[in-house]
Amino acid sequence: MHVDELSIKQNIIRSNYYKVVERINVTAKNAGRDPESIRLVVVTKTQPVEIIQYVIDAGATNIGESYIEEALPKIQALINNKTIQWHMIGHIQSRKAQNVCKYFQYVHSLDSVTLAERLNRFATSLDKSLSVWLEFNVSGEASKYGWDINRKENWENILLDIEKIIALPKINILGVMTVPPYSNDPEASRSYYKKLHHFQLYIVDHFQLQGFNELSMGMSSDFEVAIQEGSTCVRIGQAILGQRLG
DSSP states (O other): OOHHHHHHHHHHHHHHHHHHHHHHHHHHHHTTOOGGGOEEEEEOTTOOHHHHHHHHHHTOOEEEESOHHHHHHHHHHTTTOTTOEEEEOSOOOGGGHHHHHHHOSEEEEEOOHHHHHHHHHHHHHHTOOEEEEEEEESSOOTTOOSEEOSSGGGHHHHHHHHHHHHTOTTEEEEEEEOOOOOOSOGGGGHHHHHHHHHHHHHHHHHHTOSSOOEEEOOOTTTHHHHHHTTOSEEEESHHHHOSOOO
C-alpha cells in the first residue's frame, strides 16, 4: 500500500475499533452489566504486523491468533510492547503446544485432558501459569472442536475430564468457550450461548468452584447477543479489521 492508503486504512481501523467498543458498552449497560467486565480480543489472523499496530494504537491490548506458525513472527515483531496480551483462539496441535505455552498468555481452545497435561508440563518447565478457557462443542457439529455438550447425557462424563484438568497446578481455568454454527442471523447463536452458560453453572455447582466465571463467546456477527447471554470475552476480527486476507 502507498502511504496515503495506509493512512486511510489506519483511520478506518481506529474508527471501527471505537464503534465496536461503543457497541459493547451500550449492550452491556442495556443488559445491566458493567462494560468493564467484558474483554475485547481483536482477532488478527491473516493480518500483517502493521495492521496489528494500527489496532494497538487505537487502544487494543488483547490480540487473538489462531495459528502458531503465523503468530510467531508477529509476536517477535511486537516483543517490546509489554502491554499486549496474546490469546491463542484456534485449535492446538499437540506438537505445537510448547510454543503456544511459551508465547501466549491465554488459551481459549483447551479441548482435551491430553492437551491440558502437555501444556501443564511445558508451563512447569517455563515456571509460568497458563490461563485457559475450556472449549465446548454446543452444536454437535463434526467440524467443531471441544467436548460435546450438545447431548446432556455427555455432561456427567465430561466432569471427569474437567476434574483432572482442575488438578493441574500450572493450568488456571478461567471459564468456558464455544464457537456456534455460523449464521447471518445473530439470534441464531442465542440458544447455543444459553446452553454454554448453563453448562458453566453446572460445572461450578458440581465442583463448588470459586472463579471459573468467564465466558469466551461472541464474534463480529453476534457479539451483542453473546454479551446479553453473559459473555465476558468477545473475539472480534472483521468488524474492526475488515475482511480477512488470504
